[in-house]
Amino acid sequence: MSTLWRYLRIQAFVLLCGIVGPIFLVIYFGSGGSPLIKWMFWTGLLITALDVLIALAITAMGTRSAAKHQDLEQNGVIALAQVVGIHETNTRINERPLVKLDLQISGPGIAPFASQDRVLASVARLPMITNRKLVAVVDPTTHEYRIDWDRSSLVSGLMPATFTIAEDNTTYDLTGQTEPLLEILQILKAHNIGMNNMIDLRANPVAREQVQRVVRRAAAQRNAPQGVPQPAGQPTPQPAAAAPYAAPSMSTAQRLQELETLRATGAISEAEYTAKRQQIIADL
Numbered sequence: 001m002s003t004l005w006r007y008l009r010i011q012a013f014v015l016l017c018g019i020v021g022p023i024f025l026v027i028y029f030g031s032g033g034s035p036l037i038k039w040m041f042w043t044g045l046l047i048t049a050l051d052v053l054i055a056l057a058i059t060a061m062g063t064r065s066a067a068k069h070q071d072l073e074q075n076g077v078i079a080l081a082q083v084v085g086i087h088e089t090n091t092r093i094n095e096r097p098l099v100k101l102d103l104q105i106s107g108p109g110i111a112p113f114a115s116q117d118r119v120l121a122s123v124a125r126l127p128m129i130t131n132r133k134l135v136a137v138v139d140p141t142t143h144e145y146r147i148d149w150d151r152s153s154l155v156s157g158l159m160p161a162t163f164t165i166a167e168d169n170t171t172y173d174l175t176g177q178t179e180p181l182l183e184i185l186q187i188l189k190a191h192n193i194g195m196n197n198m199i200d201l202r203a204n205p206v207a208r209e210q211v212q213r214v215v216r217r218a219a220a221q222r223n224a225p226q227g228v229p230q231p232a233g234q235p236t237p238q239p240a241a242a243a244p245y246a247a248p249s250m251s252t253a254q255r256l257q258e259l260e261t262l263r264a265t266g267a268i269s270e271a272e273y274t275a276k277r278q279q280i281i282a283d284l
Contacts, residue, residue: 003059003063006059006062006063007055007056007059010055010058010059010062011051011052011055011059013055014051014054014055014058015048015051015055017051018047018048018050018051018054020044020047021043021044021045021046021047021048021049021050021051022044022048023044024040024041024043024044024047025040025041025044025045025048027040027044028040028041028044069146072137072139072144072145072146073137073189075139076137076138076139076140076145077107077108077109077110077137077138077140077186078107078108078135078136078137078151078182078185078186078189079105079106079107079108079110079135079136079137079138079145080105080106080107080133080134080135080136080155080178080182081103081104081105081115081133081134081135081136081145081147082103082104082105082106082132082133082134083101083102083103083129083132083133083134084102084103084104084132085101085102085258086099086100086101086102086129086130086258086261086262087099087100087101087102087261088100088261089118093120096120096121096122097120097121098118098119098120098121099118099119099120099121099129099261100116100117100118101116101117101118101119101129102114102116103115103116103117103134103136105136105138105143105145107136107138107182108186109140110138110140110143113143115143115145117147119147124149124153125149127156127158128149128152128153128156128158130262131156131157131158133152133155133156133178134147134149134152134155134156135147135148135151135152135154135155135182135185136148150195151185151195154181154185154195155178155181155182155185156176157175157176159175160173160175161173161174161175161176161177161181162174162175163211163212163215165212165215165216167212168216172215172216172218172219174215174218174219177218177222179218180214180215180217180218183214184211184214184215187207187210187211187214188207188211190207191204191206191207193207255280256277256280259273259276259277259280
């Protein structure tokens with residue numbers, strides 16, 4: 001959206017909210033500039049000037065935010081933001097609860113770090129938050145970041161992730177597989193390929209080959225047989241190292257506190273709260 005078009009939209013909205021200023025000016029000039037209502041001229045002029053200044057300020061902030069967003073998208077890296085805590089703020093915006101998230105952020109080329117963020121827990125976002133796996137675009141130098149909700153919906157398993165490889169005549173389903181999906185998102189970003197409902201990589205053979213390699217590896221690991229006896233003389237394979245994006249375990253107290261937060265913010269019903277609380281206590 002161009003800056004001029006953004007300004008015109010914001011200005012129209014602000015003038016609608018502060019329409020009394022233009023109304024006073026219309027009444028004053030419509031009466032022929034009567035000295036008896038000259039106060040309408042000055043009051044209307046002041047209110048209208050404030051409307052213009054407010055619209056300019058909002059446009060400037062929006063432009064800076066858009067520029068920062070674009071710079072982060074170009075120079076940032078895709079990282080996983082693990083949700084390790086959810087806290088209520090007792091604030092609602094447009095009937096949506098504002099919650100505070102404790103995050104552990106890690107990704108390629110950046111040292112893992114902890115952060116807190118306040119987000120609106122809308123109906124669309126809540127399953128991603130409670131699934132504890134969000135995608136962040138991080139500046140590797142400053143650690144400035146933003147949560148990418150579109151990418152998060154893919155990694156958290158809310159969006160189906162199927163990949164068709166013509167050479168294999170097979171469609172692979174990686175829905176909910178965090179690590180390979182993060183790697184694929186990193187490949188797509190490196191090649192400036194945006195996220196759409198359907199991505200055709202035939203026009204980009206390098207990205208296509210890289211994505212296919214990740215898909216095949218993930219499918220092979222998922223389908224690998226477990227507990228196959230090793231031939232004599234062969235060293236027993238050691239368990240794989242813990243995944244770099246594994247979620248930290250939570251104590252029972254933390255789980256109960258998070259459950260209380262979800263109930264307080266209206267994210268879950270009373271029946272869901274009771275059932276989840278009983279389940280947590282039963283796990284003791």
